[in-house]
Amino acid sequence: MTADDSTGPRKADRLPIRIDRSSDENLQIQIFKAIQSLITSGRLKPGTPLPSFREMSEQLGVSKNTVILACERLICEGYLVTQPGRGTYVSPHLPEQALRVSQRAPTARERAELLARRHPTLFQGQLHAIFNPARDKARIDFVVGRPDADSFPAALWKQLAERKIAHGQAAMTQYREPAGLGALRQAIADHLGPARGMNVAASQVIITGGIQEALNLIARLLIGPDTRVAIESPCYQGAAYVLKSVHADIVPVPVDEAGLIVDHLPDDPVSVIYVTPSHQYPLGGTLPLKRRFELLEWAWETGAYIVEDDYDSDFRYQGSPLFSLAGLDRHDSVIYLGTFSKSVGAGIRTGYIVAPPALAEKLGVLKGLLDNGNPWLDQAVLTEFIESGAFYSYLRRMRQIYQSRQRALIEALEHHFGAADVLGIEGGMHLIWRLPSYAMPAPELAARARNEGVGIYPLAQGAAEFIATDAQRARLVMLGFTSLDAEAIREGVRILAGIITLDAAEREGRGVAAGAPVGQTLS
Numbered sequence: 001m002t003a004d005d006s007t008g009p010r011k012a013d014r015l016p017i018r019i020d021r022s023s024d025e026n027l028q029i030q031i032f033k034a035i036q037s038l039i040t041s042g043r044l045k046p047g048t049p050l051p052s053f054r055e056m057s058e059q060l061g062v063s064k065n066t067v068i069l070a071c072e073r074l075i076c077e078g079y080l081v082t083q084p085g086r087g088t089y090v091s092p093h094l095p096e097q098a099l100r101v102s103q104r105a106p107t108a109r110e111r112a113e114l115l116a117r118r119h120p121t122l123f124q125g126q127l128h129a130i131f132n133p134a135r136d137k138a139r140i141d142f143v144v145g146r147p148d149a150d151s152f153p154a155a156l157w158k159q160l161a162e163r164k165i166a167h168g169q170a171a172m173t174q175y176r177e178p179a180g181l182g183a184l185r186q187a188i189a190d191h192l193g194p195a196r197g198m199n200v201a202a203s204q205v206i207i208t209g210g211i212q213e214a215l216n217l218i219a220r221l222l223i224g225p226d227t228r229v230a231i232e233s234p235c236y237q238g239a240a241y242v243l244k245s246v247h248a249d250i251v252p253v254p255v256d257e258a259g260l261i262v263d264h265l266p267d268d269p270v271s272v273i274y275v276t277p278s279h280q281y282p283l284g285g286t287l288p289l290k291r292r293f294e295l296l297e298w299a300w301e302t303g304a305y306i307v308e309d310d311y312d313s314d315f316r317y318q319g320s321p322l323f324s325l326a327g328l329d330r331h332d333s334v335i336y337l338g339t340f341s342k343s344v345g346a347g348i349r350t351g352y353i354v355a356p357p358a359l360a361e362k363l364g365v366l367k368g369l370l371d372n373g374n375p376w377l378d379q380a381v382l383t384e385f386i387e388s389g390a391f392y393s394y395l396r397r398m399r400q401i402y403q404s405r406q407r408a409l410i411e412a413l414e415h416h417f418g419a420a421d422v423l424g425i426e427g428g429m430h431l432i433w434r435l436p437s438y439a440m441p442a443p444e445l446a447a448r449a450r451n452e453g454v455g456i457y458p459l460a461q462g463a464a465e466f467i468a469t470d471a472q473r474a475r476l477v478m479l480g481f482t483s484l485d486a487e488a489i490r491e492g493v494r495i496l497a498g499i500i501t502l503d504a505a506e507r508e509g510r511g512v513a514a515g516a517p518v519g520q521t522l523s
């Protein structure tokens with residue numbers, strides 16, 4: 001039953017209320033709430049006499065008993081009073097609490113704003129776009145940086161986990177070194193020698209919950225409000241948002257097809273520079289050796305720490321791997337970040353920092369203060385996975401699979417568009433496709449493709465931040481190829497080609513010029 005809004009205030013010989021017999025609420029409660037609402041909203045004024053119980057029961061088509069029980073509750077709660085021999089009235093002195101019911105409950109947003117005013121939080125931040133539930137709607141999703149789920153070595157992982165648990169009672173019940181399991185730190189240090197040209201001790205390795213946590217630890221260690229931090233422009237959103245959240249003074253440095261343009265490094269000192277030299281995120285460039293040395297020299301001269309995010313360097317398809325900046329560094333000025341999110345899977349949430357010795361101990365303390373270290377079981381399984389050699393055969397296999405998927409993508413683009421204008425194909429898990437000049441802008445294409453079940457990512461939707469130019473926004477699309485098989489890749493590109501061709505033909509039919517030619521420079 002609800003108060004009947006269409007009926008204005010009237011003498012209380014007939015109450016403007018309606019009963020809803022399909023409602024889950026029983027009649028008595030409906031009557032109680034409806035009269036309560038009439039009173040608290042002021043439509044039944046204090047002192048107004050109510051119809052008799054008999055009249056109400058006839059009007060509403062309910063038993064008199066039901067009306068009496070509802071009114072008795074209203075009397076008990078102070079909304080109504082009875083006067084012997086004269087009937088039932090709206091209470092002349094409504095309790096304050098009763099009137100408060102009439103006030104609209106604040107919305108969740110209003111409550112949050114009120115709380116923020118009363119208890120301001122120091123943290124102000126945004127969630128980066130790496131986790132996006134809306135993505136699931138794409139049937140063919142060129143999402144960036146996701147390993148192939150079907151290839152995950154589930155049976156082996158289960159076997160290793162069972163074995164570890166069977167003998168791991170002590171480990172499962174105790175606190176351990178927050179910087180990570182000694183054997184895992186050693187396995188990583190051993191891996192980085194041949195893989196990235198780094199000569200590091202296990203004590204320099206701090207196990208983290210992925211690179212994302214590593215960035216937060218570094219921010220806590222080195223970056224406060226107004227600390228000058230240089231970044232690539234465009235750069236990885238997950239890093240940019242951490243920097244913004246600590247109110248760093250961010251200095252964007254442009255990138256081109258080969259990565260950071262070192263000639264544009266700032267003259268004024270910065271405390272930290274964050275870079276992705278193996279496969280620039282998002283544009284995919286591999287920083288040439290000459291620029292690597294120039295960057296290291298600049299950092300040494302200006303006193304900056306270089307934070308090297310080496311997120312997907314395990315996958316390289318052309319040329320021999322370049323030494324990491326950390327491998328070339330002779331002055332302890334590089335803090336190296338690695339992750340198993342791309343090589344094994346983001347779900348294991350395991351990454352690591354390799355810090356210069358002077359910083360490693362402090363980072364271990366920070367990690368301890370933060371969460372007392374990563375879960376033992378995950379670390380123990382991963383250690384065994386690496387030490388047994390399974391990690392390397394898995395990497396070799398995935399490299400082949402990903403390379404053939406990348407090839408399928410490039411061939412499909414060539415097939416439909418004559419030539420594939422692509423960047424960042426030397427390695428990694430995504431490439432950049434520069435749209436043909438006759439195609440609609442990237443955000444529009446992404447929206448249309450999504451309607452047809454295909455997910456593609458213009459920079460602004462692909463976890464990229466500090467996107468420097470309009471041409472980058474409008475003409476570049478990120479295509480991840482690692483979590484789709486070749487058939488899905490071909491089908492996805494065929495759908496994209498259909499959308500672009502149809503649109504161009506329609507525009508031509510209407511005499512509208514095809515997409516204006518766009519500049520080919522990235523910066």
Ligand SMILES: Cc1ncc(COP(=O)(O)O)c(C=O)c1O
Nearest residue numbers: 145210211212236281311339341
């Ligand atoms: C450049 C870059 N850094 C770091 C990460 C995140 O790594 P993690 O899962 O280890 O936090 C990503 C994820 O896509 C990335 O693209």
